[in-house]
Amino acid sequence: MVECAGIFGAAVRSNVMGSHPPEAPGDAALVDRARAGEVAAFEALLIRHQAAAFALAYQIVRQREDAQDITQEAFVRVFRGLRDFKGQAAFKTWLHRIVVNLALDALRRRSRQPAASYDDAREPGDEAREEVGTHPEGDPDRSLEAREAREAIRVALEELPAPQRAVLLLREVEGLSYQEIAEVIGCALGTVMSRLHYARRRLRERLRPFLKE
Amino acid sequence: MVAELREREPHVLGERLGAFLDGELPLAEAEAVRAHLAACPACRTDAVALGQAGALLREAVAAEPAPDPEAVWRAVRARLQAETPVGAPDRRRRTLPAWLAWPRGIVWTAAALVLIAGLTLLQTREWVTPAPGPPALPSPSLAAGPPALVETLEGGSGATVMLYAPPESPVPVIWVFEGEPMEMPDAPPPPDAGTT
Numbered sequence: 001m002v003e004c005a006g007i008f009g010a011a012v013r014s015n016v017m018g019s020h021p022p023e024a025p026g027d028a029a030l031v032d033r034a035r036a037g038e039v040a041a042f043e044a045l046l047i048r049h050q051a052a053a054f055a056l057a058y059q060i061v062r063q064r065e066d067a068q069d070i071t072q073e074a075f076v077r078v079f080r081g082l083r084d085f086k087g088q089a090a091f092k093t094w095l096h097r098i099v100v101n102l103a104l105d106a107l108r109r110r111s112r113q114p115a116a117s118y119d120d121a122r123e124p125g126d127e128a129r130e131e132v133g134t135h136p137e138g139d140p141d142r143s144l145e146a147r148e149a150r151e152a153i154r155v156a157l158e159e160l161p162a163p164q165r166a167v168l169l170l171r172e173v174e175g176l177s178y179q180e181i182a183e184v185i186g187c188a189l190g191t192v193m194s195r196l197h198y199a200r201r202r203l204r205e206r207l208r209p210f211l212k213e
Numbered sequence: 214m215v216a217e218l219r220e221r222e223p224h225v226l227g228e229r230l231g232a233f234l235d236g237e238l239p240l241a242e243a244e245a246v247r248a249h250l251a252a253c254p255a256c257r258t259d260a261v262a263l264g265q266a267g268a269l270l271r272e273a274v275a276a277e278p279a280p281d282p283e284a285v286w287r288a289v290r291a292r293l294q295a296e297t298p299v300g301a302p303d304r305r306r307r308t309l310p311a312w313l314a315w316p317r318g319i320v321w322t323a324a325a326l327v328l329i330a331g332l333t334l335l336q337t338r339e340w341v342t343p344a345p346g347p348p349a350l351p352s353p354s355l356a357a358g359p360p361a362l363v364e365t366l367e368g369g370s371g372a373t374v375m376l377y378a379p380p381e382s383p384v385p386v387i388w389v390f391e392g393e394p395m396e397m398p399d400a401p402p403p404p405d406a407g408t409t
Contacts, residue, residue: 046286051279059274068280075289076296150273171235172267173274178237193237197228204266211265 024048027091035082042082046075049092052174053099059169060103060162061110062154070102089183096174097184100166107162149210156206160199167192168199226256234260 025033025044033041053074058067077098078085085094157165163185170176170184178192185192204211226246232238233246250256 043286046289047282050282050285054279054285055274055277058277068285071280071285072288072292075285076292079289079293146272149269150276153270153273168270169274172270178232178235193228193232197231200231200263200266203270204262207266207269208262210269211262 028087031082031085031087031091034079035085042079045078045091049095050075052092053095056096056099056166056169056174057103059157059173060100060166061106062158066106067103070099070106073102074098090180092174093176093180093183096170096176096180097186100170100184104162104166145210149207152206152210153203156203159206160202163187164195164199164202167195168203171196230256230260231263234263 025041027045027048030041030045030048034045050071054067054071057070057074058064061067061070074095078095081094085091089097157168160168166185167181170181171178176184178189178196181192181196182189187195226233226249229238229242229246233243233250238246250260
């Protein structure tokens with residue numbers, strides 16, 4: 001399925017959150033060692049992947065506390081499932097499947113509770129963190145533009161149905177292949193393509209003022 | 214802006230453009246998309262916009278501070294240990310590796326050491342040497358001196374026989390030591406002490 005690269009060089013298997021030095025042992029080796037009872041191996045897996053797990057959870061549920069709980073619960077489940085994990089999928093795919101399912105469950109539980117708007121879900125530190133996020137070059141205009149772009153992304157993500165949001169994040173942020181996304185979400189390849197197309201179109205519409213076309 | 218997009222729709226390759234950029238199209242289909250892009254400036258613009266939007270999304274996600282990995286590890290480890298019941302017939306408990314069960318190992322090791330130390334003490338004569346009197350004793354007759362040493366007898370064969378009657382138990386304990394008679398502390402017994 002993965003046979004050609006884009007002419008614009010965009011077909012990059014980006015993995016901005018979960019990369020690790022090439023000399024470090026691979027996930028499969030760490031899983032084997034953790035399954036044999038080596039605590040340091042399980043700890044290394046957690047340290048390596050926890051940021052990506054948290055980012056994925058947070059971008060789906062949009063609450064830091066919930067995302068932290070989901071991250072912890074995901075690794076607890078990973079630990080419990082180590083014995084039965086036969087390496088049929090990549091460790092990262094397995095972990096993401098757990099995180100996405102937990103996040104979607106959390107959203108379902110939240111939807112059954114009295115309605116809380118997305119703005120309600122924002123936490124006290126959120127605005128402060130956004131203020132801190134100045135542009136690296138120190139240009140106030142560009143810093144403002146970056147904040148506005150992040151706000152547009154926030155709105156775009158909020159407008160997306162949760163499964164589309166998850167597909168978009170798994171592809172654009174985690175760099176999973178369509179096949180891996182289908183395994184994580186539990187849907188057909190065609191569904192991945194259509195959800196991704198819709199999500200990207202919505203994101204592009206929201207970000208149009210910030211795109212250099 | 215949206216109207217402009219819709220106007221372009223006939224040129225837009227739909228799902229196939231994103232799949233092409235992701236490298237997810239079969240070769241023949243990818244070649245067709247490539248040919249269309251070479252001839253269609255509008256679709257090339259869309260492709261660039263898709264790439265930029267994705268980059269902005271990644272920047273926004275990366276800007277979000279992640280929790281401290283060590284804190285996550287401590288929390289997960291604590292949860293795993295807390296979920297390990299002691300003495301319960303739990304499947305999870307049986308499957309936990311040894312490194313998570315170290316607190317139980319320490320307890321059993323400590324218990325074994327205490328037992329060995331106690332047995333070693335029982336082998337020594339100092340065991341019956343009176344310690345400073347406990348704050349409260351149940352029997353007034355044992356309130357001073359060697360509290361539980363009731364009798365020391367010298368046998369005719371050079372052995373020392375000691376009779377020990379612990380106040381909390383009706384069963385006396387008898388030691389027989391071979392050799393010289395045992396030296397007892399010099400402290401005189403109280404007038405009504407139980408040593409006879």
